[in-house]
Amino acid sequence: MLSAKQLAKIIDQTNIDPKATVKDIKKTCQEAKKYGFRGVCVNPQWIGAAYGELRGKNINIEALIDPPMGLSPHFKRLETCQQAKKDGATELDAVMNVIDLKYERYDDVLADLKEICKILPTKVIIGSGYLTDSEIVKAAEIVKSAGAFCVKTATDKDPLENIEMDEKARHLKLMRRGAPGLKIKASGKIKTLKDVLMMIEAGADIIGTSNGMEILKQLKAKN
Numbered sequence: 001m002l003s004a005k006q007l008a009k010i011i012d013q014t015n016i017d018p019k020a021t022v023k024d025i026k027k028t029c030q031e032a033k034k035y036g037f038r039g040v041c042v043n044p045q046w047i048g049a050a051y052g053e054l055r056g057k058n059i060n061i062e063a064l065i066d067p068p069m070g071l072s073p074h075f076k077r078l079e080t081c082q083q084a085k086k087d088g089a090t091e092l093d094a095v096m097n098v099i100d101l102k103y104e105r106y107d108d109v110l111a112d113l114k115e116i117c118k119i120l121p122t123k124v125i126i127g128s129g130y131l132t133d134s135e136i137v138k139a140a141e142i143v144k145s146a147g148a149f150c151v152k153t154a155t156d157k158d159p160l161e162n163i164e165m166d167e168k169a170r171h172l173k174l175m176r177r178g179a180p181g182l183k184i185k186a187s188g189k190i191k192t193l194k195d196v197l198m199m200i201e202a203g204a205d206i207i208g209t210s211n212g213m214e215i216l217k218q219l220k221a222k223n
Contacts, residue, residue: 001223004216005036007196010205013212014041014187016064016156022049029053037212041093044084051088062123063089065116068157069127070095074112081119092120093152093185093208098127101139113146123150123185123206128171129159136171140178150206151175152185165195169202176203193218 013035015028025046030053032040039060042050050061063084066072072080081092094116100109116122124146126139143151153171168186175184186199187208193215196207209215 002200002219004219004223007219008036008212008216009038010200010207011037011212011215012039012041012060012062012185012187012206012208013037014208014210015046016041016043016067017210018043020046022046025049026053029059031213032059033057035213035216038206039091041208044080044087044089047084047087047089055088060090061088062091062093064155065092065094067095067125067155069099069130070097070125071099074115077112078115078119081116085120089120092116092122093125094122095125095127095155096139096143098130101126101135101142102130106138106142110142110146113142113148117147122146122148123152123183124148125152125155125187126175127155127158128153128168128175129188133174136174137178140175140182144179144182148182150183150185151179152187152206152208154188156188158188165190165198169198172199172202172204191215193222 013032029040029050039062040050041062044063047063066077124143128136140151183205184203185206186204190209191211
């Protein structure tokens with residue numbers, strides 16, 4: 001069993017609520033400092049606020065780019081990523097263009113992601129709930145070729161949110177098959193210690209959750 005400190009170091013505490021206020025974002029960052037989370041993932045408009053709270057701390061500041069399906073024009077995606085970097089982001093959580101992938105426009109997907117990955121260390125969200133098994137493997141292969149350091153499951157709008165955790169775990173294994181050597185981030189409706197342990201057993205290196213504090217409390221109670 002992981003210690004609370006070890007578990008915190010793989011959790012990206014997340015606040016992508018469209019109704020979030022600057023007060024909410026600051027609270028999320030304060031939680032990250034208190035518990036020693038790996039990072040904080042927020043929408044791009046809140047990167048500056050997160051940077052103000054986390055500057056000088058060993059906590060990643062992560063911008064969620066173009067949810068839920070990565071459909072913005074390439075130039076707009078790059079502009080958003082570049083602005084996030086200027087505002088203080090240290091990582092990007094960028095959604096792959098899911099429609100291009102499904103229509104097998106693989107060269108377009110790869111070219112887009114390559115440019116994004118040059119801006120900051122990048123996790124690429126493949127939207128696995130939209131994809132077939134073979135598409136998940138292919139998406140992961142493209143993510144690795146693009147130069148990302150991590151392949152990630154989903155955003156909160158992904159159909160994956162409506163499936164059981166064991167199915168999400170199966171997707172992680174497919175992602176590992178397509179991108180051996182890359183880190184894997186599991187996210188979306190991960191709310192309990194049981195969920196986290198299932199994701200880790202399936203191969204997750206990083207956990208994205210808005211429920212990090214409660215998960216750590218469950219671990220401490222169990223230990």
